[in-house]
Amino acid sequence: MVARETAAEQAHLDEVYAHLDRRRAEVSAQLAKAERAPTAGTPAARVERDALVRMYSERAATLRGVEERLLFGRLDMVDGASHYVGRVGLSTDDRVQLLLDWRAPAAAAFYQATAATPLGVARRRHLSTEQRRVTGIEDELLDTSAGGHPAVAGQGALLAALNARRSGRMRDIVTTIQAEQDRIIRAPLPGVLVVQGGPGTGKTAVALHRAAYLLFTHRERIASSGVLVVGPNRAFLRYIEQVLPSLGETGAVLSTPGQLFPGVDATALESADAAAVKGGLRMADVVAQAVRNRQRVPGKPLRLSVDGAQVTLRPADVVFARDRARASRKPHNAARVVFVKAVLERLARQLAAAQRVELNEDTRPGLLAELRESRDVRREVNLCWMPLTPQKLLTELYADPAKLAAAADGRLSRAERRLLRRDPGSAWTPADVPLLDEAAELLGSDDTAAQLDAARAAAERKAERDYAQQALAMSGAAGMLTADDLLDRYASDAASLSVAERASEDREWAFGHVIVDEAQELSPMQWRLLMRRCPTRSMTVVGDIAQTGALAGASSWGEMLDPYVEGRWHQEQLTVNYRTPRRVMEVANDVLEAAGIPAAAAKSVRDVHWDPTSHSVAPRDAAALLDVVRDELGHLDGGRLAVLTSRADQEWAVGVLRDALPAGSVGDGPTTLDSAVSVMTATEAKGLEFDAVVLVEPAALLAESARGVNDLFVAMTRPTQRLRVLHSSALPAGLGGLRAA
Numbered sequence: 001m002v003a004r005e006t007a008a009e010q011a012h013l014d015e016v017y018a019h020l021d022r023r024r025a026e027v028s029a030q031l032a033k034a035e036r037a038p039t040a041g042t043p044a045a046r047v048e049r050d051a052l053v054r055m056y057s058e059r060a061a062t063l064r065g066v067e068e069r070l071l072f073g074r075l076d077m078v079d080g081a082s083h084y085v086g087r088v089g090l091s092t093d094d095r096v097q098l099l100l101d102w103r104a105p106a107a108a109a110f111y112q113a114t115a116a117t118p119l120g121v122a123r124r125r126h127l128s129t130e131q132r133r134v135t136g137i138e139d140e141l142l143d144t145s146a147g148g149h150p151a152v153a154g155q156g157a158l159l160a161a162l163n164a165r166r167s168g169r170m171r172d173i174v175t176t177i178q179a180e181q182d183r184i185i186r187a188p189l190p191g192v193l194v195v196q197g198g199p200g201t202g203k204t205a206v207a208l209h210r211a212a213y214l215l216f217t218h219r220e221r222i223a224s225s226g227v228l229v230v231g232p233n234r235a236f237l238r239y240i241e242q243v244l245p246s247l248g249e250t251g252a253v254l255s256t257p258g259q260l261f262p263g264v265d266a267t268a269l270e271s272a273d274a275a276a277v278k279g280g281l282r283m284a285d286v287v288a289q290a291v292r293n294r295q296r297v298p299g300k301p302l303r304l305s306v307d308g309a310q311v312t313l314r315p316a317d318v319v320f321a322r323d324r325a326r327a328s329r330k331p332h333n334a335a336r337v338v339f340v341k342a343v344l345e346r347l348a349r350q351l352a353a354a355q356r357v358e359l360n361e362d363t364r365p366g367l368l369a370e371l372r373e374s375r376d377v378r379r380e381v382n383l384c385w386m387p388l389t390p391q392k393l394l395t396e397l398y399a400d401p402a403k404l405a406a407a408a409d410g411r412l413s414r415a416e417r418r419l420l421r422r423d424p425g426s427a428w429t430p431a432d433v434p435l436l437d438e439a440a441e442l443l444g445s446d447d448t449a450a451q452l453d454a455a456r457a458a459a460e461r462k463a464e465r466d467y468a469q470q471a472l473a474m475s476g477a478a479g480m481l482t483a484d485d486l487l488d489r490y491a492s493d494a495a496s497l498s499v500a501e502r503a504s505e506d507r508e509w510a511f512g513h514v515i516v517d518e519a520q521e522l523s524p525m526q527w528r529l530l531m532r533r534c535p536t537r538s539m540t541v542v543g544d545i546a547q548t549g550a551l552a553g554a555s556s557w558g559e560m561l562d563p564y565v566e567g568r569w570h571q572e573q574l575t576v577n578y579r580t581p582r583r584v585m586e587v588a589n590d591v592l593e594a595a596g597i598p599a600a601a602a603k604s605v606r607d608v609h610w611d612p613t614s615h616s617v618a619p620r621d622a623a624a625l626l627d628v629v630r631d632e633l634g635h636l637d638g639g640r641l642a643v644l645t646s647r648a649d650q651e652w653a654v655g656v657l658r659d660a661l662p663a664g665s666v667g668d669g670p671t672t673l674d675s676a677v678s679v680m681t682a683t684e685a686k687g688l689e690f691d692a693v694v695l696v697e698p699a700a701l702l703a704e705s706a707r708g709v710n711d712l713f714v715a716m717t718r719p720t721q722r723l724r725v726l727h728s729s730a731l732p733a734g735l736g737g738l739r740a741a
């Protein structure tokens with residue numbers, strides 16, 4: 001019976017793959033043809049060609065991405081209909097459906113039907129496949145009134161996925177999404193949805209599948225504006241980067257908080273206290289004051305020489321010009337034009353008097369030109385109102401205690417200001433990024449050249465739009481796409497750039513949806529920046545308040561979100577831990593409990609036969625560390641091991657392991673998960689998972705931060721199999737449940 005069922009499913013699978021291959025061949029031919037198309041040198045033809053090339057390239061990428069486990073489910077409905085569920089929808093030319101996209105409304109029953117609420121499903125079948133072969137079938141009969149038994153009982157697809165070795169890359173969960181997760185994935189697009197859940201409850205997985213769902217379901221609304229996915233660091237982004245392509249989606253921008261200001265990739269480290277000061281909303285006022293302080297009035301009248309004559313720059317004239325410029329409500333660099341004009345107007349009166357000419361429409365241009373050419377005038381006007389970039393403003397603010405004190409104006413204590421002190425040329429940290437963004441808002445573009453560029457770009461865009469209009473009219477496609485749509489999606493200078501690429505280069509880009517992972521870590525200033533990127537406030541925010549490590553991070557969701565969407569955000573909860581084995585989770589929860597931190601303990605679905613263990617060792621005991629790590633490597637079988645330490649112990653541990661283990665086996669930086677062993681702090685390990693974790697000196701980790709308990713909790717909840725704790729000082733409270741080795 002199993003053999004017969006398997007053969008029948010294999011026949012259908014063959015047909016689906018054959019169809020996929022045909023579609024791929026068609027799209028490659030269309031792409032090749034579009035690439036070869038002559039453009040006849042006109043912008044219209046170029047726009048049209050580039051639009052087609054981009055469209056076919058995106059289709060080709062989608063079809064390439066879905067090769068593995070293309071088909072994974074089948075629904076047999078009570079009414080006799082039957083659907084195969086897979087990564088993408090496929091139909092024959094005469095509209096016979098071969099495969100239903102998992103995101104289509106009809107596929108929801110595959111994830112949500114239960115015996116109690118069968119949603120019209122008689123039988124749900126999970127099909128496991130490997131390289132185009134059916135390798136397993138698992139049936140659930142939901143319509144018990146039919147009185148039958150499952151035709152085939154297979155190994156639980158979910159448990160098989162959960163027990164698999166880790167590869168350093170997150171896999172999609174599309175074949176085994178659970179009902180509580182599916183409801184979140186399919187939640188409506190508008191509004192802010194908060195997904196709170198303990199470790200391993202699938203928050204990251206759910207967030208990424210939601211991105212794929214939204215791009216599919218609301219393509220016309222968000223495909224051209226894109227989806228932004230924010231994750232904690234580059235190693236994490238690398239960990240998740242294959243998930244969306246494997247779901248057939250390429251339209252998302254993945255970014256760390258440090259990359260949210262175009263042109264800056266902030267990765268430098270700083271003390272948690274300094275980051276906390278920078279993360280507070282007070283800094284918005286400090287930056288605003290810093291900008292105002294750069295609009296200066298000289299303390300006394302200044303004599304300036306203009307082509308042999310003398311004029312006086314009077315403080316009152318500068319105050320007049322400054323007030324007028326501020327009243328324009330333009331950003332600093334644009335308001336500078338107003339300021340300069342007003343100052344020169346005042347000086348022109350004096351110059352006219354000095355030269356004994358009347359100031360009128362005929363004489364004014366010449367007098368203003370003389371003033372502009374005077375070095376004295378240029379220098380003093382610049383000193384009063386200098387064009388500024390965000391980088392320059394912030395660099396000078398950090399480097400000059402007097403400037404910072406003046407900008408802080410009582411908002412920061414002396415000790416806090418000292419934490420911000422930085423030499424010019426220091427690398428940017430993630431906490432600087434929202435301050436740069438704040439400054440950019442207030443400064444605007446930094447010089448007149450940029451304004452000229454903008455005007456030129458607008459003119460070019462208009463010309464291209466006109467051509468695109470013609471192109472559409474000629475191709476008969478008007479009615480489906482407007483010329484602006486076409487331009488927005490594919491054209492302008494960057495015809496060959498995707499939405500994702502253009503969005504990540506444009507600070508003022510408004511995303512159609514923003515997904516924030518490990519959202520509990522974001523500071524109020526980081527939220528302020530993100531809200532700017534998402535004026536529609538269509539967001540999915542996932543995180544766990546019990547894992548907050550950053551001092552400026554969240555202790556409640558309302559605290560962060562209410563300033564922007566007061567009372568208008570909605571919270572969902574995930575309750576099942578798919579990662580951490582039950583016994584490990586019990587000890588991790590004990591740690592929170594001992595610290596009096598309330599956490600809704602997520603239920604672990606998995607159990608393993610290893611107990612989490614503790615090893616009493618000497619301080620910085622290299623031999624003991626190597627013993628345990630070598631032992632773990634013996635179990636690893638191609639999986640991943642993390643050695644988690646305090647910041648202070650990290651370098652020591654890397655040194656010990658690099659010296660003793662084969663070259664290349666101890667990773668670091670964004671590609672660390674490509675290696676078998678990663679040595680990380682708890683902060684760096686956030687969001688990641690490993691087959692095994694060796695935790696070094698938990699007391700040191702605990703002592704390093706005011707939120708050390710949360711860091712310890714994060715570290716302990718990373719393994720899918722084994723946790724081993726090495727300690728020389730007493731074990732912190734709550735770790736009594738470890739078995740002493």
Ligand SMILES: Nc1ncnc2c1ncn2[C@@H]1O[C@H](COP(=O)(O)OP(=O)(O)OP(=O)(O)O)[C@@H](O)[C@H]1O
Pocket residue numbers: 158161162171172173176177178181197198199200201202203204205206544578579686687688689717
């Ligand atoms: N429905 C599912 N089917 C298969 N695997 C799942 C499912 N849900 C979650 N997982 C797996 O559980 C693990 C944890 O998921 P994920 O990293 O998304 O959790 P998280 O809530 O973001 O965790 P943390 O807060 O600890 O970072 C991953 O390996 C994920 O693939």
